[in-house]
Amino acid sequence: MRYELYYWPEIQGRGEFIRLALEEAAADYVDIARLPGKRGNAFERILEDAADGRTPFALPALKAGKLVISQTANILQFLGPRLGLVPKAEAARLWAHQLQLTIADLVGEAHDTHHPIASGLYYEEQKPEALRRAADFRAQRLPKFLGYFERLLGINPAGDRHLVGRSLSYVDLSLFQVIAGLDHAFPRTMARMRPRHPLLAALHRRVAERPRIAAYLASERRIPFNEYGIFRHYPELDKT
Amino acid sequence: MRYELYYWPEIQGRGEFIRLALEEAAADYVDIARLPGKRGNAFERILEDAADGRTPFALPALKAGKLVISQTANILQFLGPRLGLVPKAEAARLWAHQLQLTIADLVGEAHDTHHPIASGLYYEEQKPEALRRAADFRAQRLPKFLGYFERLLGINPAGDRHLVGRSLSYVDLSLFQVIAGLDHAFPRTMARMRPRHPLLAALHRRVAERPRIAAYLASERRIPFNEYGIFRHYPELDKT
Numbered sequence: 001m002r003y004e005l006y007y008w009p010e011i012q013g014r015g016e017f018i019r020l021a022l023e024e025a026a027a028d029y030v031d032i033a034r035l036p037g038k039r040g041n042a043f044e045r046i047l048e049d050a051a052d053g054r055t056p057f058a059l060p061a062l063k064a065g066k067l068v069i070s071q072t073a074n075i076l077q078f079l080g081p082r083l084g085l086v087p088k089a090e091a092a093r094l095w096a097h098q099l100q101l102t103i104a105d106l107v108g109e110a111h112d113t114h115h116p117i118a119s120g121l122y123y124e125e126q127k128p129e130a131l132r133r134a135a136d137f138r139a140q141r142l143p144k145f146l147g148y149f150e151r152l153l154g155i156n157p158a159g160d161r162h163l164v165g166r167s168l169s170y171v172d173l174s175l176f177q178v179i180a181g182l183d184h185a186f187p188r189t190m191a192r193m194r195p196r197h198p199l200l201a202a203l204h205r206r207v208a209e210r211p212r213i214a215a216y217l218a219s220e221r222r223i224p225f226n227e228y229g230i231f232r233h234y235p236e237l238d239k240t
Numbered sequence: 241m242r243y244e245l246y247y248w249p250e251i252q253g254r255g256e257f258i259r260l261a262l263e264e265a266a267a268d269y270v271d272i273a274r275l276p277g278k279r280g281n282a283f284e285r286i287l288e289d290a291a292d293g294r295t296p297f298a299l300p301a302l303k304a305g306k307l308v309i310s311q312t313a314n315i316l317q318f319l320g321p322r323l324g325l326v327p328k329a330e331a332a333r334l335w336a337h338q339l340q341l342t343i344a345d346l347v348g349e350a351h352d353t354h355h356p357i358a359s360g361l362y363y364e365e366q367k368p369e370a371l372r373r374a375a376d377f378r379a380q381r382l383p384k385f386l387g388y389f390e391r392l393l394g395i396n397p398a399g400d401r402h403l404v405g406r407s408l409s410y411v412d413l414s415l416f417q418v419i420a421g422l423d424h425a426f427p428r429t430m431a432r433m434r435p436r437h438p439l440l441a442a443l444h445r446r447v448a449e450r451p452r453i454a455a456y457l458a459s460e461r462r463i464p465f466n467e468y469g470i471f472r473h474y475p476e477l478d479k480t
Contacts, residue, residue, distance in 0.1 A: 053395045054335050057342045057388050069334055071341040078334060094309055094318060095294050101311040101341075102297045108348065116356050116369065118376035129356065129369045136358035148297050155293045 001082070002028045004063035006046045009033035011229035012181075012222075014072045014107070015060040020173040021076060023216040025083035031221070073100040076170045085170040096164045099152075099171045103178055106145045110178075110185065111230045113137045113237055123227075123234065134237035138189050142182070146197050149175060153199035160199050161206065168210075175200070176207035181231030186238045241322075242268045244303035246286045249273035251469035252421075252462075254312045254347070255300040260413040261316060263456040265323035271461070313340040316410045325410040336404045339392075339411045343418055346385045350418075350425065351470045353377045353477055363467075363474065374477035378429045382422070386437050389415060393439035400439050401446065408450075415440070416447035421471030426478045 003022065007015030009031070022029045033043040046061050046068060056070030062078070069075050077097045080086030086096045116133040117126040149163070158166035163175065179200060183190050194201050207213055216222055225231055243262065247255030249271075262269045273283040286301050286308060296310030302318070309315050317337045320326030326336045356373040357366040389403070398406035403415065419440060423430045434441050447453055456462055465471055 049391070049395050053392065053397050055392065055395070056338070057345075057385075067331055067334070069338065071338045074334060074338050074341060077337075091307055094307070094314060097317075098294075098296070098309065098311045098314045101314060105297075112352070117372050118380065120376065120380055126372075129372070132357045132366075132369070136360070140358065140360055145297075151289070152293065152295065155289050155295070157293050 001064060002030065003079075005029055005031050005060060006043045006063065007031070007033060007060040009040065009043075010223065010226070012177075012225065012231075013060075013229050016177055016223075017072050017170075017174045018060055018062060018075055018079070019221070020177055020213065020216070021079055021083055021085055021170045023221075024168070024173055024210065024212050025085060026212060027079075027083055034221075073097060073104050076100055076174070080170050083170075085168065085173070087165045087167075087169070092165055096169050096171050099163055100174060102145075102148070103171070103174050106141075106178060107181075107230060109137060109141050109145075110182065113185075114232050114234060123232070127236075130234075130237060135239075138186065138238075138240070142186070142189065143193065146193060146200060150197045150200050153203065161203070163203075168207075172203060172207060173213075176204050176213075179204040180208075181225070184225040185231040185233050187233070188238045188240045192240055241304060242270065243319075245269055245271050245300060246283045246303065247271070247273060247300040249280065249283075250463065250466070252417075252465065252471075253300075253469050256417055256463075257312050257410075257414045258300055258302060258315055258319070259461070260417055260453065260456070261319055261323055261325055261410045263461070264408070264413055264450065264452050265319075265325060266452060267319075267323055274461075313337060313344050316340055316414070320410050323410075325408065325413070327405045327407075327409070332405055336409050336411050339403055340414060342385075342388075343411070343414050346381075346418060347421075347470060349377060349381050349385075350422065353425075354472050354474060363472070367476075370474075370477060375479075378426065378478075378480070382426070382429065383433065386433060386440060390437045390440050393443065401443070403443075408447075412443060412447060413453075416444050416453075419444040420448075421465070424465040425471040425473050427473070428478045428480045432480055 005015060005018055033040040047056055049055055050068065054068060060072060060075065061068055061070040062075045069078050086093055113134040114123045114130050115126065116129045123130060152163060153160045162168060163171045245255060245258055273280040287296060289295055290308065294308060300312060300315065301308055301310040302315045309318050320336065326333055353374040354363045354370050355366065356369045363370060392403060393400045402408060403411045
């Protein structure tokens with residue numbers, strides 16, 4: 001099965017959670033919008049009315065045969081068993097998906113630190129509000145989320161190296177990406193918090209060192225962090 | 241199977257999407273925090289460390305036998321086939337879940353109109369920001385979401401009465417709840433938008449008239465809208 005990923009070509013964004021799963025599994029996939037030349041230009045047409053009526057609201061979308069799926073966590077839930085990145089039992093899959101949805105909540109809140117008023121406006125147009133929201137994120141929300149995931153690693157009966165069971169899942173890959181993004185966006189805050197979250201730091205390191213992930217991160221397929229995506233480094237939002 | 245719902249007893253909130261599905265299916269369930277006397281007081285203990293390591297981040301949570309599930313859309317995905325509220329085919333289930341996640345996005349944005357800075361602060365402490373965010377929600381985001389769902393009803397090959405296939409699903413129930421909430425929170429804006437969204441208005445009416453839903457809405461089990469929940473009526477946020 002050749003998978004087709006439809007996502008914006010200039011950012012990691014939410015598409016990156018899908019890319020990491022496909023890369024770790026060495027899956028056969030095409031990142032449509034990043035095809036050379038003009039071939040990828042029409043990627044947004046997947047948002048036009050579909051013949052089966054199943055049109056996505058937004059990207060990323062994944063095409064698998066005739067199926068078009070969107071919503072990042074939903075795509076990962078679909079890919080998980082096919083790529084060997086989630087256990088087979090229903091209870092474990094529900095748990096993995098539940099964690100992925102909690103990661104999605106954290107990602108949304110990280111995004112809203114620089115866009116608390118409107119995603120259609122520039123950061124500069126909502127900077128006073130961003131300063132306030134980012135302060136609350138650093139003081140309240142981020143510690144709550146990181147503390148939760150650190151605690152889960154500690155109480156996982158199968159060991160503290162993975163969030164779901166005893167082996168790597170797409171949830172570990174996604175949490176790696178979130179930590180990488182937070183390290184980029186909030187380096188001072190994260191440096192301060194790291195000593196209190198040793199299991200998360202170790203998970204982040206282990207994922208980065210996996211051969212396929214390391215190769216991906218060093219390749220041109222990995223888009224660098226920038227000031228268009230979810231995780232943006234604005235020093236004024238990272239005061240401690 | 242007797243289901244146990246764990247959610248705040250004073251608000252509809254995200255728990256209401258679960259309640260509606262359980263009510264429509266006439267499922268055997270207990271709304272733990274609303275049990276009479278002191279029996280429901282310990283509902284938050286479900287957020288304490290679980291022996292199997294699968295602790296929810298937040299409520300609502302559903303207990304089904306030994307399984308504890310959280311994240312609203314995940315709970316509905318679990319209940320859907322068990323309550324006969326989603327088609328059997330995998331593609332249809334993924335589609336239903338994708339729509340539910342898009343509804344969750346809309347619900348989050350509706351909440352953030354009155355809490356754009358911090359969920360831990362009062363509305364009055366973030367009112368200038370709320371005025372700005374609500375203006376963008378009314379002008380940009382709400383029309384985009386409602387237009388999307390109206391369009392989906394129109395292009396559903398199985399007819400314009402349901403979002404998924406040819407019969408009622410938990411997604412229809414959730415969209416009913418969103419429209420009811422928006423009508424409460426933004427009555428002027430919604431009155432202005434209604435003529436352009438006739439299929440949504442008809443779906444909302446039909447769901448409200450279903451015998452079990454009508455009985456539920458008229459019962460004391462339905463908590464009234466209030467100024468603690470997601471959908472709050474602050475007239476200043478509903479200027480047109």
